[in-house]
Amino acid sequence: MKKKDPSLKSIPANVLRDMYYMIVKIRKEGERIAELYPEQEMRCPIHLSIGQEAVAVGVCANLRKDDYVFSSHRCHAHYLAKGGELRRLVAELYGKKTGCAGGVGGSMHLAAPEVGFMGASSIVAGTIPIAMGTALASVMQGSDRVSVTFFGDAAVEEGTFHETLNFASLKSLPVIFVCENNLYATHSHLLARQPTNNIFERGESHRVPGVCVDGNDLLAIYQAAKEAVDRCRRGQGPFLIECKTYRWREHVGPYYDYDLGYRSKEELEKWMARCPVSIYEKVLLENGILSRKDVSTIAKEVGEKMEEAVRFAKESPFPDEAELLKDVY
Amino acid sequence: MGKDKKPKEREIKYWQAISEAHVQSMERNERVFIMGIGVDDPKGIFGTTLEAYKKFGKKRVFDTPVAENTMTGCAIGAALAGMRPVMVHARNDFMYYCMDQLCNHAAKWHHMFGGLMTVPITVRAIVGRGWGQGSQHSQSLQALFSHVPGLKVVMPSTPYSVKGLLMASIEGDSPVIFVEHRRLYDYAGPVPEGPYTLPIGKGAVVRMGKDATVAAISYAVWDAIKAAVALKEEGGIDVEVIDLRSLKPLDEELILNSVKKTGRLVVADTGWKSYGASAEISALVAEKAFEYLKAPIQRVALPDISAPTSVTLEKVFYPGAMDIISAVRQIVQKGGEKSVPLFESSLTAKTVYEREFSSLAQEKEFLGPF
Ligand SMILES: Cc1ncc(C[n+]2csc(CCOP(=O)(O)OP(=O)(O)O)c2C)c(N)n1
Numbered sequence: 079m080k081k082k083d084p085s086l087k088s089i090p091a092n093v094l095r096d097m098y099y100m101i102v103k104i105r106k107e108g109e110r111i112a113e114l115y116p117e118q119e120m121r122c123p124i125h126l127s128i129g130q131e132a133v134a135v136g137v138c139a140n141l142r143k144d145d146y147v148f149s150s151h152r153c154h155a156h157y158l159a160k161g162g163e164l165r166r167l168v169a170e171l172y173g174k175k176t177g178c179a180g181g182v183g184g185s186m187h188l189a190a191p192e193v194g195f196m197g198a199s200s201i202v203a204g205t206i207p208i209a210m211g212t213a214l215a216s217v218m219q220g221s222d223r224v225s226v227t228f229f230g231d232a233a234v235e236e237g238t239f240h241e242t243l244n245f246a247s248l249k250s251l252p253v254i255f256v257c258e259n260n261l262y263a264t265h266s267h268l269l270a271r272q273p274t275n276n277i278f279e280r281g282e283s284h285r286v287p288g289v290c291v292d293g294n295d296l297l298a299i300y301q302a303a304k305e306a307v308d309r310c311r312r313g314q315g316p317f318l319i320e321c322k323t324y325r326w327r328e329h330v331g332p333y334y335d336y337d338l339g340y341r342s343k344e345e346l347e348k349w350m351a352r353c354p355v356s357i358y359e360k361v362l363l364e365n366g367i368l369s370r371k372d373v374s375t376i377a378k379e380v381g382e383k384m385e386e387a388v389r390f391a392k393e394s395p396f397p398d399e400a401e402l403l404k405d406v407y
Numbered sequence: 408m409g410k411d412k413k414p415k416e417r418e419i420k421y422w423q424a425i426s427e428a429h430v431q432s433m434e435r436n437e438r439v440f441i442m443g444i445g446v447d448d449p450k451g452i453f454g455t456t457l458e459a460y461k462k463f464g465k466k467r468v469f470d471t472p473v474a475e476n477t478m479t480g481c482a483i484g485a486a487l488a489g490m491r492p493v494m495v496h497a498r499n500d501f502m503y504y505c506m507d508q509l510c511n512h513a514a515k516w517h518h519m520f521g522g523l524m525t526v527p528i529t530v531r532a533i534v535g536r537g538w539g540q541g542s543q544h545s546q547s548l549q550a551l552f553s554h555v556p557g558l559k560v561v562m563p564s565t566p567y568s569v570k571g572l573l574m575a576s577i578e579g580d581s582p583v584i585f586v587e588h589r590r591l592y593d594y595a596g597p598v599p600e601g602p603y604t605l606p607i608g609k610g611a612v613v614r615m616g617k618d619a620t621v622a623a624i625s626y627a628v629w630d631a632i633k634a635a636v637a638l639k640e641e642g643g644i645d646v647e648v649i650d651l652r653s654l655k656p657l658d659e660e661l662i663l664n665s666v667k668k669t670g671r672l673v674v675a676d677t678g679w680k681s682y683g684a685s686a687e688i689s690a691l692v693a694e695k696a697f698e699y700l701k702a703p704i705q706r707v708a709l710p711d712i713s714a715p716t717s718v719t720l721e722k723v724f725y726p727g728a729m730d731i732i733s734a735v736r737q738i739v740q741k742g743g744e745k746s747v748p749l750f751e752s753s754l755t756a757k758t759v760y761e762r763e764f765s766s767l768a769q770e771k772e773f774l775g776p777f
């Protein structure tokens with residue numbers, strides 16, 4: 079196998095292929111859910127990650143099953159990338175008993191603790207300190223596990239982000255803060271909320287190193303996350319990764335929203351031209367890691383798995399009314 | 408408002424009444440301003456801040472970072488320095504972040520310094536219910552804030568009261584937690600065109616009756632009215648419905664007088680039953696009107712769990728008119744049937760009710776948008 083691109087040298091071919099499979103799977107999930115949502119059978123607010131998938135894939139490819147991951151309202155990609163089961167995700171969106179949270183959580187509250195995906199909160203910045211807490215536990219238990227929390231660009235506006243950087247740095251905790259900077263919080267541009275667009279530097283005064291990477295370049299994210307994970311495993315403390323990316327669809331829901339006027343169609347098209355899936359696919363094809371045939375085989379397989387997941391979700395039973403009072407102290 | 412003419416009224420929706428209250432408050436007092444996440448965006452908090460933004464611009468209607476606690480502190484400071492901030496939260500749930508500034512600071516500043524200063528802030532917060540809003544986007548936190556001395560807690564149920572009470576909140580000198588219910592936003596009703604205020608702490612009897620009192624707030628008032636209509640048609644049970652309008656201060660006199668007349672009380676709340684507003688109101692009546700009670704007090708409120716997302720669970724989680732009907736039946740029916748726990752009974756009562764009163768049960772389902 080020929081590997082022309084130097085950035086590919088250090089990454090085993092099976093990892094490269096697995097990441098491709100995963101990013102295609104996550105894209106497919108987003109697009110199929112967007113198609114199905116108007117049927118109004120998924121009765122919960124859904125925040126799609128279409129356009130941002132590379133971040134989840136590039137980071138999670140560096141993690142072990144026993145590492146911890148947390149997320150926010152926009153959590154499908156992180157759940158899948160950490161190894162959460164597709165059909166249990168889809169069933170959760172349909173509010174079914176077979177969903178990953180038994181239909182209680184919905185789209186914003188996925189969890190798969192069996193693979194280290196410890197939960198998603200729809201409260202902005204909610205899981206940032208919690209991820210740090212798991213890192214504290216790992217240190218106390220003498221384990222070299224790493225914790226990761228994914229959040230949006232608005233989360234850095236909450237006080238807890240800064241308080242967490244402070245304590246994580248103070249105790250050199252193995253926690254990686256991954257910010258998916260998609261330029262907007264709902265309809266509000268980053269520069270309407272923050273004086274400058276430099277999230278990766280926000281750790282400096284807390285002595286938390288940060289990098290800014292192209293959030294649509296899977297390999298760049300993979301490399302940045304690799305360094306961060308290695309640092310954490312060596313006990314060298316927390317790390318902040320800012321990934322500059324873009325959400326293609328509306329903040330919540332399945333449609334495009336440039337007609338609202340808060341962002342332009344040109345801006346969207348500029349980002350769509352830099353599709354994270356196509357960029358990565360092109361690199362793999364050019365370097366002979368994948369063939370055209372592989373690409374179509376994977377597309378077909380992923381499509382079938384998605385349909386199977388949808389069928390599973392639709393055919394699954396709803397939770398029993400009697401289960402309402404379950405899991406209460 | 409013209410001095411000699413009768414104030415003009417027309418039907419507008421709840422959200423439009425909020426919008427109007429904003430605009431008129433800002434016209435009257437240049438120190439009133441609105442801030443919050445998304446107040447100036449294309450959707451303008453379900454339309455409620457759009458008009459004010461159009462009229463007064465970015466200087467008086469502005470977006471904030473997602474930093475609820477700090478921005479609440481900022482509002483308190485601005486209020487201490489003479490401004491009248493209105494803060495808006497698209498959900499009650501986000502106010503947990505600002506519990507410190509609201510409860511340790513806004514609530515305390517007037518009393519802790521012997522009345523030297525006031526903090527005239529109004530904090531609007533919406534209850535999101537339905538369409539799988541789930542645990543963290545649907546909470547109804549009025550009881551929490553009512554527990555803390557120093558805050559007023561207002562929960563209007565109609566376009567008329569939401570406008571008058573919002574204007575009163577903005578005009579008044581105390582901090583006000585102003586809880587709105589998303590499901591009320593499209594409800595229409597008569598509202599005077601010009602500015603007016605309603606007294607905070609005064610409820611209203613919205614339907615007269617002699618057999619039982621249902622004291623309700625916010626969205627639960629509508630359920631109570633539906634229940635009252637059904638009970639009357641069904642078996643001639645005359646229910647008096649009270650719209651409390653605010654929980655803090657609470658219109659104790661109105662509740663006590665009604666209970667003294669009817670001898671029976673059901674409290675309907677949009678929050679949790681345990682330690683909730685319904686518990687406080689029941690305690691009040693037990694303390695001050697016990698001898699008038701002909702039957703145990705009943706409460707219709709949320710069961711002691713967080714909101715589930717799945718549609719089947721959401722349906723049984725939220726109590727409604729059917730549950731109020733069954734609660735009233737339990738205390739009005741003679742012969743003293745053994746009462747079953749409200750939650751269990753409501754499940755069976757629902758099917759009976761749906762058959763008997765299908766027209767009332769046909770309320771349009773809430774499908775967003777959120
Ligand atoms: C504490 C809190 N405040 C407000 C909200 C409402 N809200 C939901 S998503 C969102 C924007 C989040 O933006 P960002 O962090 O950039 O994530 P993105 O949606 O872009 O992925 C806001 C303000 C919330 N969920 N939690």
Ligand SMILES: [Mg+2]
Pocket residue numbers: 230231232258259260261262263264
């Ligand atoms: Mg964002």
